[in-house]
Amino acid sequence: MPGDVPRSLEPAKLHAPLARLLRPLVRLLIRSGVTFPMLTELLRELYVNVAEYDFALPGKEQTDSRVSLLTGIHRKEVRRLRGAGAPVNAVPATVSQTSRILARWLADPDFSDGDGHPLPLPRTADPSRPSFERLVASVTRDVRPRAVLDEWLDRRLVVIDDQDRAVLVEAAYVPRSGGDQQLYYLGRNLHDHIAAAVTNVEAPSPQFLERAVHYDGLTKELAEQLQQRSREVAMQALQKLNREAHAVSDGAMPGRWRWNFGVYVYSEEVVPPFSAGGPSEHNNQEPGT
Missing domain, CATH: 1.10.10 (Arc Repressor Mutant, subunit A)
Structure with missing residues (x-):
């Protein structure tokens, strides 16, 4: 675990990607009745929890003062929140x-x-x-x-x-919409995707495969065609890896590591002024990060 706050990135550089990352989550929160004060309390708990455990100095007890320094949260609030929060790894x-x-x-x-x-x-x-x-x-x-x-x-x-x-x-x-299983995998899969991307950003060289093929400037019909084909290819890959993982892990000695292989497909209509340009500028393919 990191012992101190890495300074390889300027905070301002994270504003734009964070805004894009959080926008669909904020939309879900508003639709689900999770207000900004409720989210603020959750974030406050998470900041304290992460600072307390992920940024502890080796051989030293983590203090309220240091957690306050790392998070910007007042020491009284830190003292109240240490040890609080729902378990994030609980599986129904x-x-x-x-x-x-x-x-x-x-x-x-x-x-x-x-x-x-x-x-x-x-x-x-x-x-x-x-x-x-x-x-x-x-x-x-x-x-x-x-x-x-x-x-x-x-x-x-x-x-x-x-x-x-x-x-x-x-x-x-496919888990039932809004059911416990779907909500569990919302947290698990997004956590692992974000964790892989964050690890790659912080590491000297990428440690995890985290790529995407993306084309812009498509018609709705072509986007739907590619989405359907993506589903077919993705399911083939998932089923193949499930069989291989089962074969090597069934009956093996238990360990402390876990592995997750995920695939996602997404398409949307890009409406001006959010579009950065026309098809001639953006009809391309890239292995994105």
Whole structure:
């Protein structure tokens, strides 16, 4: 962890990228009823927490005075806020359970085909063939497979076909809008993307792959065509890496590291005066950072 505040960047240089980064989050906050004072209190807690733990000097106890110096927050407020704040790494039990079962269904050769497509699974265990009951039991024994199946049927993650088999539907790949799972991954995935980019900015040379292909000056039809193709290519990459990660990690000794590979696709209409120029200036491709 850094022991002191790095001064490789002037604060003013961060204003423009921060404004662009935070704009969609501010839009979400306003729509969700999170007011500016509420956000201010959260930021105050985070500033104190990060300064307390990420900028502690080796072998020295972090003091209220130093946290106040690093953050610009008054010492009385620092004293009140140290140790406060909600846990940022907590994973809702239902999110963890669902993700682990889905990952195994899509990766384990016992439950998927060679291309990573999930097999239809009979409901109950059979020693001679895979089943939904075996799938759940291979991940957790804390819940009954029937309870998981009932929940997934209610959430429309699976359907029962005419052979009484559980069939994973495509919607299972996408968390329900506004649900606990989607909100958890909002924080997790954005955190990891931003953390990778920040690490690359602070490091002498980039440590993480963090690139994008981007074209400007497109028609709506072409943007939609590229978006659909991007989804296909991205899902192929995600499914392939899920299978490989499952193969090397299943049964391996546990460790303290985690790994995240993510893909995002985005398109929007750029309306003047926000557009910097016409298609002739911006119809290009770059590996962006």
